[in-house]
Amino acid sequence: MSSYASLLKTRGVARILSAQLTARFPFGMLSLAFLLHIEHTYESYGVAGLVLAALSIGQAIAGPVTSRLMGVWGMRPVIATTMVICALAITSIALFPMGIAADMAVAFVAGLTMPPIQPAVRTIYPKMVNSKQLTPLFSLDASAQEIIWILGPVVTTFVSIQIGTVWGILLAVAFLVGGGTWFLTSPELGRVRIPRSKRKLGVVLKKPPVLLATIVGFLLVAACAAIEAGVVSTFGEGGVEAGFVLAVFAIGSLVGGLSLGHRPIGPWALARRMAIVFVGTAIAAAWLNVWWLAGTLFLAGIGIAPALAVMFAIVSSSVKFSDTAEAYGWVGTGQLIGAAVGSALAGFLIDGIGSVGAFVVAAALAFVGFLVPLLGKRFHPDLRDRDASPLPDTEPVQTVTA
Template sequence: MGYAALLRAPHVTRLLLGTLLGRLPAGMTALVIALALREAGTPYGRIGLATAAYAIAAAVGGPVLGRIVDLTGQPRVLLASAVLAGTGYALLALAPGSALAAPLGAAVAGLCMPPLEPCLRSLWPDVVAPEQLDTAYAFDSASQQVLYVAGPLAVAGIAGALSPTAALWTAAVLGLLGALVVAGSAPARAWQAPPREASAGLLGPLRSPGLVLLLLGLAGAGWAVGAQNVLFIAYAEQHPGGLPGGAGTLLALAALAGLLGALAYGGARWKADTATRTWVLALGMAACYLPLLLLPGPWPMAALAFVSGLGLAPLLAAAFVLVAELAPAGTVTEAFAWLVTLFATGNAAGYAVSGALVDTSLHAVALCSAGGITLGGLLLLAARTRLRPAAPAPVPALT
């Protein structure tokens, strides 16, 4: 079943458009916070505090909201969180220069960011036929590549035409609109998590050793992407005028490759099980990153940037399926939220470590980037037997 058949399936287009709309603020917020606070004359130290407050709060809030969704359903959580996140954006927009209101608003916006990503991934098995599931997750992963580019572009366009404050209000409205579109859909209103496994306990999906290992491996992918951003920015600064668009062009080429890679992955028919595909794709992503160590001239570097982006989205598409397979019953939305959190945490760590290495050499930054996904892929390879979901217990025969 191809992408045309997927998009013709009932509810798919609405869910995709709603989640894209509502997830766009996630790609806008870190940049727009920095621009809005800087326009208000805020020192860089307080800008860093506000953006850190947003990132940390989002990392904490995602799994908490995911667990509430598993326990109570999707619509109320999506709508309530969107309203609360909008309140955070409003605080930022109304008082960007405040030493108290700005970081508080950023924290509220992050903590209450509507869990549209995990909700959509929990809905896919109920919305599409089993043979379309890989295609649906691949299309989901491909759309994420669009957001990597569209979010910063939206901020630049709105901030340039109006102001950074207007971009904050836009993020609040987009989040609420996206939540309304998804929460009002029939699949979201009907969705209910299966009864929660008694063994899940307080840790929920993290009681699954295979899932924890998978999340750690994907944190390595996040690390690689964060370090890659620093590498491209530093490389462009060292080669001024060497490539039109500089770092933006390199990042866009990587995102384009990710989009094409996800579409190719979803259009293929795979004989290997999901666990095998996941660790193979992780090592494949590492192979795509290793040529960055060459650091050639600007135009060959553009080609390597494209190559480096090919592996991420297919890896995530396979991982989405595997997360659903490994999560204990009744915890799947929280499990998807943990994936978002671990990837974002790895991303931030890779960004920070590579930023500290920039003054050493670009080769150290490239090694930092390639090393993250290489270690992640090797971890998944070593843990490959733990990544296979347990066989269901046999049903006792009736006598």
């Protein structure tokens, strides 16, 4: 814990961590907010799944593209432009009944213009701290990210149930604009310039650690999203138990992130952490009782933040600085798509076989998320004796002296 305390005392770390967390908070809210709002509007989880699918397609296209654009136009212009368009699109879905096709089209635009906050902040981190502090910073960030993916749906569920689904979406917009503005005005953005990448779009995915982190991140967040949908479906739109269970899920992840996330990262690290998530999720499906779900999901949560910390570190250590934004763009795209796809798959199974279907989906996704790093161990960097800093863009040149 002392390493985290010293990190927060480092100039700018607490500010940029808080700003990016606030700006990215809507990313953990929108999938469930749209799920609840569209289901309430059309009385069908299946239709809600279609809108979420449109959102995820837009996100899939946007992630690496807008990340690369930050190396061409700069971080502030790209983030500001996408933030405004995305906020308008999301607000339109909340306020104007447009029909299924129009809702899907606007959701696609919202996904396409999701501000690239995550790639920006991941690129800034190595320039703010020394090499020994970078892995603990990724761990601290991963713990904070769980507030986004786990606590975000708790807030969304509470507001949507107690006040209305429209207000659940509008709250996400408020976080998007307010947090995005705070992040844009942070001086750290002006101190770091992302170099223009010399490689073609997508080439960075040829780096096995980047591809590994992208796939596992997708599966992990998809499992979380399915769990969230299952919890809400289990206890109904008026059940306060849903908020309690999701809060315990979040606490488990925070505990895991702070206690395990700073440990040395060996080649088995990601598989071990995903195994914890799978075991907790699998046994959760056995009994949809509030206390059983709270206990088993607390266990599952313990592996989430440490797994994310590993993903961030192996990506950073495997690419050049000019490619970090795009690399994290792909990882972020995987996670954002996972949130939408997990909710959509869970929604269809809830319609088909009931609430337990969401937990079956979550367990299956978590199991695949364990198998991928297990079978891909040789692609996992061993960082026990090295730091996670990006590779330099320039290499030493040998000279000949007379």
